[in-house]
Amino acid sequence: MFKISTTPHINSPVTTQSLMRDVLIALTPAIIVSLLMFGINALRVLLTSVAACVMFEYLITRYLLKAKNTTSDLSAVITGVLLAFNLPSSMPTWMILIGAFVAIGIAKIAFGGLGKNIFNPALVGRVFLFISFPVQMTQWPKPDFLSFMNTDTVTSATTLGILKHIDVSSSATIKASQVSLTELPNYWQMFIGYTGGCIGEVSALALFIGLVYMLLRRVITWHIPFYYVATFFMLTAITWFNTDNIHFEPITNILSGGLLLGAFFMATDYVTSPMTRQGQIIFAVGCGILTYIIRFYSAYPEGVSFAILIMNAFVPLIDKFTPQRVYGTKRK
Amino acid sequence: MCNKKTFSLGGIHLNKHKISALSPIQEAGVPPLVYIPVKQHIGAPAQIIVKVGDKVKIGTLLAKANEGISANVHSSVAGEIKKIEEIEAENGYSEQVITIQTSADEYEEGIDNSEEINNDIPQSLEEIKELIKSAGIVGMGGAGFPTPIKTSIPENKSVQYLIINGIECEPYLTADGALMLEKPEQIVIGAKILNKVLGIQNAIIAIDENKPQAIEKITKITKRYIGVNVAVCKSKYPQGGEKQLITAITGREVPSGRLPIDVGCVVQNVATVFAVYEAVMKHKPLYERIVTVSGDTSITTAGNYRTRIGTPAEYLLDLAQTDKSKISKLLFGGPMMGTAATNLHSPINKKTGGLLVLQAQEATKPDESCCIRCGKCAEVCPVGLMPFAIASNLRRNNTAPLKALHVADCIECGSCAYTCPAKVPLLDYCKLGKYEVHKQK
Numbered sequence: 001m002f003k004i005s006t007t008p009h010i011n012s013p014v015t016t017q018s019l020m021r022d023v024l025i026a027l028t029p030a031i032i033v034s035l036l037m038f039g040i041n042a043l044r045v046l047l048t049s050v051a052a053c054v055m056f057e058y059l060i061t062r063y064l065l066k067a068k069n070t071t072s073d074l075s076a077v078i079t080g081v082l083l084a085f086n087l088p089s090s091m092p093t094w095m096i097l098i099g100a101f102v103a104i105g106i107a108k109i110a111f112g113g114l115g116k117n118i119f120n121p122a123l124v125g126r127v128f129l130f131i132s133f134p135v136q137m138t139q140w141p142k143p144d145f146l147s148f149m150n151t152d153t154v155t156s157a158t159t160l161g162i163l164k165h166i167d168v169s170s171s172a173t174i175k176a177s178q179v180s181l182t183e184l185p186n187y188w189q190m191f192i193g194y195t196g197g198c199i200g201e202v203s204a205l206a207l208f209i210g211l212v213y214m215l216l217r218r219v220i221t222w223h224i225p226f227y228y229v230a231t232f233f234m235l236t237a238i239t240w241f242n243t244d245n246i247h248f249e250p251i252t253n254i255l256s257g258g259l260l261l262g263a264f265f266m267a268t269d270y271v272t273s274p275m276t277r278q279g280q281i282i283f284a285v286g287c288g289i290l291t292y293i294i295r296f297y298s299a300y301p302e303g304v305s306f307a308i309l310i311m312n313a314f315v316p317l318i319d320k321f322t323p324q325r326v327y328g329t330k331r332k
Numbered sequence: 333m334c335n336k337k338t339f340s341l342g343g344i345h346l347n348k349h350k351i352s353a354l355s356p357i358q359e360a361g362v363p364p365l366v367y368i369p370v371k372q373h374i375g376a377p378a379q380i381i382v383k384v385g386d387k388v389k390i391g392t393l394l395a396k397a398n399e400g401i402s403a404n405v406h407s408s409v410a411g412e413i414k415k416i417e418e419i420e421a422e423n424g425y426s427e428q429v430i431t432i433q434t435s436a437d438e439y440e441e442g443i444d445n446s447e448e449i450n451n452d453i454p455q456s457l458e459e460i461k462e463l464i465k466s467a468g469i470v471g472m473g474g475a476g477f478p479t480p481i482k483t484s485i486p487e488n489k490s491v492q493y494l495i496i497n498g499i500e501c502e503p504y505l506t507a508d509g510a511l512m513l514e515k516p517e518q519i520v521i522g523a524k525i526l527n528k529v530l531g532i533q534n535a536i537i538a539i540d541e542n543k544p545q546a547i548e549k550i551t552k553i554t555k556r557y558i559g560v561n562v563a564v565c566k567s568k569y570p571q572g573g574e575k576q577l578i579t580a581i582t583g584r585e586v587p588s589g590r591l592p593i594d595v596g597c598v599v600q601n602v603a604t605v606f607a608v609y610e611a612v613m614k615h616k617p618l619y620e621r622i623v624t625v626s627g628d629t630s631i632t633t634a635g636n637y638r639t640r641i642g643t644p645a646e647y648l649l650d651l652a653q654t655d656k657s658k659i660s661k662l663l664f665g666g667p668m669m670g671t672a673a674t675n676l677h678s679p680i681n682k683k684t685g686g687l688l689v690l691q692a693q694e695a696t697k698p699d700e701s702c703c704i705r706c707g708k709c710a711e712v713c714p715v716g717l718m719p720f721a722i723a724s725n726l727r728r729n730n731t732a733p734l735k736a737l738h739v740a741d742c743i744e745c746g747s748c749a750y751t752c753p754a755k756v757p758l759l760d761y762c763k764l765g766k767y768e769v770h771k772q773k
Binding site: 006 | 341344346424503575579585586587588589590659660661662663667668669670671672673674675690694695696697698701702703704705706707710711713714715716717718720721737738741744746749750751752753754755757759760763
């Protein structure tokens with residue numbers, strides 16, 4: 001007796017798991033940089049976050065929902081890495097556990113699990129921690145290249161924090177701002193990641209390598225990263241030219257903060273981004289505009305997480321209004 | 333060859349597995365028994381005009397085309413009719429077949445069985461049309477639409493392009509490629525004949541880039557024949573789809589729900605065009621075709637066989653030294669759109685371009701998991717559909733939006749289901765969606 005089935009009789013070797021594995025490979029350069037810059041504490045944050053995310057997913061699907069164990073699709077591992085990437089290396093372990101629980105338990109599984117969640121789980125976890133523990137979430141250990149075991153690091157402000165501070169300072173405190181200005185890292189430091197910040201966001205170089213890998217493996221297309229970064233770049237560049245305010249200097253703004261991490265790895269999350277090309281472009285442009293508004297006109301120095309989460313909420317609407325053109329129908 | 337043509341929307345790159353690409357066409361010979369189905373085409377079954385005990389020759393008319401859409405069926409062997417019976421077809425349904433016990437080859441009068449190339453096309457259009465009609469020619473690319481109907485143009489329509497489909501974008505299949513390598517001139521003459529039938533001077537033979545020898549041979553020959561040209565297309569699936577090919581060659585899009593003739597195109601498969609040549613120039617009805625036997629090379633020897641219609645699959649598999657005990661899945665046609673056969677004895681028909689064998693691992697469908705909303709199904713759909721939306725609506729029994737999602741335009745190429753990383757059977761949903769839309773009418 002032969003096997004019979006409907007067509008097609010062959011399937012692409014690309015599976016959910018292989019896609020997720022490729023994303024993890026793409027995240028590896030940034031993981032390496034985080035270990036080089038922030039040492040054993042970065043390792044602690046990463047391991048705690050990944051282990052907690054996988055564990056919560058396993059426990060909840062297995063014992064609470066009594067459903068199939070889905071951890072083998074590796075999506076919880078990615079959430080774990082991305083959550084860790086969005087935390088400072090000094091983050092207390094128990095707080096990371098709470099963040100992981102919120103990310104997996106609330107943002108992902110409560111919405112129905114992989115494919116059903118509206119918001120990016122790692123970002124929900126990060127924002128929850130940011131609002132709940134603002135002090136711990138804004139202390140940034142200084143990078144300490146290759147001193148792996150050193151856990152006793154000095155904290156510094158992030159580049160964006162310094163810029164925000166300068167921007168809001170009145171002329172009376174100009175002296176203080178000048179001091180801060182000298183603390184700004186140069187482009188090269190920001191590019192390779194020798195700067196304060198969340199452990200995964202510091203190195204533009206590592207994130208770029210990851211992006212190129214994902215593009216080559218066709219995990220994602222270039223549209224969301226490009227339109228996100230380009231929109232943000234245009235807005236800051238225009239403002240910078242018009243105001244000559246260093247806060248808006250576009251290169252620094254792109255290389256610092258979570259913009260590249262967000263544009264390459266979080267806004268491109270399949271589940272929480274639009275399905276069609278046109279929708280993805282609208283989504284990415286929206287992320288760029290919101291990041292600009294939040295970074296420069298709100299109380300926060302950083303706006304990537306909020307921008308992506310807000311745009312996540314618009315995805316069903318975007319999907320509804322951006323169907324693909326069907327062959328043999330009029331071009332709009 | 334810098335200007336390779338292709339379609340604009342979607343498409344996928346498949347692992348070609350063209351193992352038998354350069355295998356010469358071998359004679360499959362005559363099996364002891366043939367089972368000739370009376371319905372090898374879209375439309376009404378042909379009416380049987382013979383009875384048990386009749387002696388037949390190669391080319392004897394066995395069943396006459398019915399009214400409307402139908403096609404003649406001829407004997408592919410000489411011998412005696414043993415039974416007229418219902419047997420299990422490859423798709424598991426029963427079909428009516430004429431079973432013939434074969435004897436030594438003997439041809440009907442008038443059939444020219446020589447290999448000599450004849451390019452002296454008859455002057456009379458009526459004569460040509462009659463020869464094509466009586467030869468029982470149907471679309472041999474898989475659709476099985478009777479050719480005489482496709483080439484008779486309604487009065488209010490006009491034709492500008494005759495596109496000869498030599499693409500063969502399915503993995504493994506090489507029958508059309510082998511035919512183009514060995515019978516290039518016959519195909520070009522066939523194209524001239526169809527040009528004449530359609531009243532145009534613009535036949536374009538579309539060949540994909542992975543057949544450089546065929547491109548070279550046919551291009552050389554077309555220099556001697558006015559009104560027949562070659563277009564090289566990109567190797568991409570489903571480049572051989574009728575509408576995709578029209579867009580690649582002409583830049584035109586067949587409007588949703590309409591036919592190729594509405595944009596002035598007629599598309600014919602190369603094997604069909606060869607059959608037209610044989611019918612008109614050699615007075616040979618369609619009773620044999622080239623079939624690729626291929627698949628998992630550890631259990632079969634791949635090759636291209638000139639096969640009599642009605643030959644049981646088992647006979648061909650034996651010729652290709654197939655280890656039948658290891659077959660897990662047997663396909664009539666390609667791995668993307670072919671039919672999974674239920675049995676070994678199903679006969680080859682006019683539409684069967686390939687017989688593929690797969691072992692257990694390849695033949696097993698992977699487990700389905702949750703849609704991760706990657707959008708790849710919409711990205712690869714050559715029609716621009718959104719299979720994920722079709723599937724999610726059907727899952728919720730929500731059939732109202734299906735029509736607006738244009739599910740009726742699905743060409744069932746399977747690119748979506750092939751690509752889906754979560755292995756959701758998207759094509760099954762699309763087929764179900766088509767059925768639901770049909771019901772709404």
